[in-house]
Ligand code: ADP
């Protein structure tokens with residue numbers, strides 16, 4: 529769905545840009561939006577990044593853009609008060625339209641937004657080393673810590689109940705009841721797997737309701753390719769802020785571990801390949817806790833290991849639900865794809881369950897060391 533150069537040019541003309549640009553080229557490997565690199569033809573003027581927002585996935589674009597405006601403003605004001613920080617490089621900057629709006633809607637109903645392009649950065653789809661995992665942890669940890677004093681109730685839920693496992697379990701029960709494609713009889717072992725864990729997996733929801741875990745502002749898409757690294761491979765900026773909304777910190781941590789430290793693809797067919805890479809796990813956890821240990825409560829640090837198994841469980845549950853429903857949410861590449869994805873995610877849950885004590889131990893060891901380092905600093 530690439531747009532023509534003159535269309536891009538027309539769209540960009542609605543934004544308050546400096547210099548002048550001509551057309552744009554598709555950029556990055558995001559799966560959700562159409563992203564274009566907009567080069568500036570005038571020296572000393574910035575390049576831009578144009579995105580057509582996927583409004584099938586994000587039903588309420590105005591509210592989503594309000595979230596992004598609020599979050600980037602908060603991050604910017606925090607960084608302005610940190611010596612040595614560079615807000616222009618470390619936070620996304622939205623370029624307003626000529627009518628001071630944060631997005632432009634074209635005649636076809638598409639929503640467009642423009643960011644300053646962060647020069648000299650790149651993102652990686654797969655983590656290549658523990659050092660990179662550490663930088664990913666730093667980036668998402670810092671993001672979390674800088675937003676710790678922002679009122680979560682200011683933000684809208686851009687996708688309601690996104691990581692709410694109780695809601696996902698209700699959708700699952702409905703799918704089984706309707707049994708649209710008569711597939712329930714093929715997935716009894718997977719259904720049993722879910723039922724055996726339903727209660728335990730609801731622990732974070734319950735602790736939240738009981739007031740034992742604070743509602744934070746979370747990113748909710750903590751994949752490694754949503755961190756821009758600089759030319760030295762150091763974390764520079766967290767991007768892809770569409771799903772930023774109220775949530776529990778274990779969600780961000782758990783989804784990052786699921787996507788950075790697993791040894792196989794999300795839909796791996798050969799279940800024996802699915803494992804967790806302890807060096808990547810350690811690297812991410814170290815970076816994340818260095819940045820967050822001062823702002824998280826002890827209960828939250830204790831909840832991180834719940835997130836490790838919860839996030840692959842939720843993903844598996846969503847894939848399985850879609851399989852039972854007849855595959856209308858996720859794109860599939862072959863008939864049993866959603867079932868294969870669910871089985872891979874559930875295998876990952878099992879592997880993580882087996883290693884949970886070990887993982888919990890690593891989290892505790894790193895958080896104790898981080899706490900010690902911060903008390904030393906403040907003495
Ligand atoms: P999606 O939701 O489709 O993943 P992203 O917002 O993550 O969209 O953007 C897609 C890709 O574009 C990113 O992986 C990154 O490589 C690149 N990108 C996004 N924003 C910027 C920016 N401000 N500067 C440089 N590159 C960016």
Ligand code: MG
Nearest residue numbers: 558753754768
């Ligand atoms: Mg992305």
Ligand code: MG
Nearest residue numbers: 560749768770
């Ligand atoms: Mg995205």
